[in-house]
Amino acid sequence: MPCLGDKELFLLDMDGTIYLDRDLFPWTIPFLEAVKVRGCKYRFLTNNSSKSGQDYIDKLAGMGIRAAREEFVTSVDALIADLLSRPPYRLCYVFGTKSFKGQLRGAGIPVTDRREEGVDCLVIGFDTELTFQKLEDACILLNRGVDFVAANPDWVCPTWYGSVPDCGSVCEMLFRATGRRPRVLGKPRPAMAKLAMERAGVPPERTVMVGDRLYTDIAAGVNAGIDTAFVLSGEGTRADLEGGGACPTWVFEDIAALHRAWAGEE
Numbered sequence: 001m002p003c004l005g006d007k008e009l010f011l012l013d014m015d016g017t018i019y020l021d022r023d024l025f026p027w028t029i030p031f032l033e034a035v036k037v038r039g040c041k042y043r044f045l046t047n048n049s050s051k052s053g054q055d056y057i058d059k060l061a062g063m064g065i066r067a068a069r070e071e072f073v074t075s076v077d078a079l080i081a082d083l084l085s086r087p088p089y090r091l092c093y094v095f096g097t098k099s100f101k102g103q104l105r106g107a108g109i110p111v112t113d114r115r116e117e118g119v120d121c122l123v124i125g126f127d128t129e130l131t132f133q134k135l136e137d138a139c140i141l142l143n144r145g146v147d148f149v150a151a152n153p154d155w156v157c158p159t160w161y162g163s164v165p166d167c168g169s170v171c172e173m174l175f176r177a178t179g180r181r182p183r184v185l186g187k188p189r190p191a192m193a194k195l196a197m198e199r200a201g202v203p204p205e206r207t208v209m210v211g212d213r214l215y216t217d218i219a220a221g222v223n224a225g226i227d228t229a230f231v232l233s234g235e236g237t238r239a240d241l242e243g244g245g246a247c248p249t250w251v252f253e254d255i256a257a258l259h260r261a262w263a264g265e266e
Contacts, residue, residue, distance in 0.1 A: 002227045002249055004262050009202035010035060010042040011073075011193055011221070013211030014056070016234015018044075018255065021160040024063040025233060027256035032065065034259060043196040045209075047075045047152035047186040047216055049125030049167065050097045073196045075151040075186030076100065076125065080107045081195065082185050083149070089121040093141055095134050095170075096125035100151075115140060124174075124182065125151040126167045135174070142178040152186030154216060158235055187211075188219030188246070193226060208249070210258065212236045219246035229258055 012018055018028040035042050044056065044067065051059075053072045060067045083089070084107065094101040094111045104111050104123065112119065115137040122141050127134065142148060150171050156163035175181050185191060197207055207226045211217020212234030221228035230236060230248035233255070241251070252258040 004208065004227075004229075004250060004258075005264055006206065007208045007227070007262065008040045008206040009197065009200050009208070010040070011045050011196050011207060011209045011226075012042055013187075013209075013213070013217045013234075014044055014046045015048065016158050016212035016236075017210060017217075017231055019063065020158060020234065022059070022063075023160060024065070025254065025256075027254060027259065029064060031255050031259045034263065041200050041202065042071070043200060044072045045074075045187070045192050045196060045211075045217075045220075046072070047126075047154050047167075048157065049075045049079070049100055049151035049186070050128045052076070052099045052103050055099060070199065073192050073199070075192065076103050077195065078189070078191040079123070079125075079149065079151045079185045080104065080109065081191065083107075083109055083123075089147070091116070091118040092121045092123045093119045093137065093146070094123050094125075095138055096123070096127045096151075097129050100125045100127075119146060121147040121149060122182075123149050123151075124167060124171060126154070126157060127170065130170070135170075138174055139177050142174065142180040148180050148182040150182035150184045150186075152216070153184045153188070154186075154213075156235070163235070187216040188223055190220060190224035193220050193224035197224075197226075210255065214240050214243075214246050214248070218248045221248075222246045231255060231258065 153168040154166035155168045157166040209221030210229045218228045227249040229250045
């Protein structure tokens, strides 16, 4: 049986795990401080492709958490790594926020937000600036046969008032219209977890993935060959465990309960 007390690297999902929308869970800071005191590490992993790493640094700072860019691995990081590892596209139509487009451009990927000649790939992320024009452009491009890549497969993004459609929901809408499905780079694929372990210098057996969704967070950990902790502070519920799919190593009500178990208090 794996021992939670042996873990040295915590890969932490964000929304629903350490905060909800802009409300930090009260147990988050004590846990993060305890990890640092024990000489261990954490990395924030998020599928939210609407924001940049700096956006998240600023957001956490507003909640009282100091974080450095190297402590984040986002679905956009995984997407950029994938795009740069392949023969280059001539031009990528970016279906996403200005921040998303800026990150891709900053990495040297040729991007546009106009349906123009030369576009050979549609890249989609969680778009809080969605317009019907983007949906129309995407359908036209997909019907032309361009490649289709998505940063993340999440159906919804949690907020203080409930949930809003995320990248996966828009991709499903585009599938219904065109019959095309994307290649997906964020969780549940293992790229983000593997990238985080590589950068942190911690092996899989000393790493645990922590998140509130079985189909993304926990599945990503399983696919990366690491132990997982499913927390019930966000989207996921105990009923989800009966639906099959990825099976977590541990289940906790929240990170406070995980913290107590890691510290040997229960």
